[in-house]
Amino acid sequence: MGGGRKRDLRLKSMPSIAPLAAVEAKLLELGFSLISEATVVSDTRFWRRRLYTNGYEVVTLSDEIGRLYNLKDPVVTIYGKEETIEALRSVLSLWDKVS
């Protein structure tokens, strides 16, 4: 196998909910080895990116390790009275100060 011929290689990206360890174990079983790591910020998130190679084949695994901003779902959407909006705004800004 040894990484295949260059012209046989395809491109593919897959989102995953599988634990990283399971993907990593499969890569090692297939003959890949870890070449390098880096911390990447993309899409307002911190990722630990690992690069594996096997001959010409290259696989990167990105593991989310945290968020850059404190903004998180759910975003509060209100169709309500001014008092409701103000009340919720005060809770949200208070939480922002605490964190």
Add this chain to the structure above:
Amino acid sequence: MPTYDCNEHQFVENLRRIIESKLRVVVNRMMMQRDDGKYGLSQLPDQEFKKYDALAYRKHQRATVYAKVHFYDQLHKRLYMQDDILHSPKNPNRYHLSIPYINVEYRFTFWGETYRHEFDVLYEPQIRLDRKEIVIGKSEKKTTLIHVLNFVPPPERMLEIHLPPSTIVFDVRRLSRA
């Protein structure tokens, strides 16, 4: 001409669909080394902050970060004393310790629409004990053993999205419109 921002998954999958339809595509790549204070120690998630454990402490992510010991920041040529503020998200200051990074942007244009994916790769900290001559007061110099922080650029391979040879990647510096 609209420009669409994509995450890595969307960008690669969009590119794959074009490649599999036997079309050739030119991808422009811009890489820019930056140290503009965008990233500081308080923003780092705990896993990343651990790398600075010998030099800094904080209560939690997004809290003010203080120096644990005296140390010298080799890149910015700055000396921090114990309990100096290293980074505060609420009161950003140009004397705060900033983490350099390389901004990478990939983009391609297809039928007049541009698809873009951007990410930043942080420099890795390197901490060692070293003898340094430091200035005390106005003129007195003293040689002492002190922690020295340096930043190492990420490996070049970590800046790339690995694409098949049917994709032509051009490195460009800047985008300008006529």
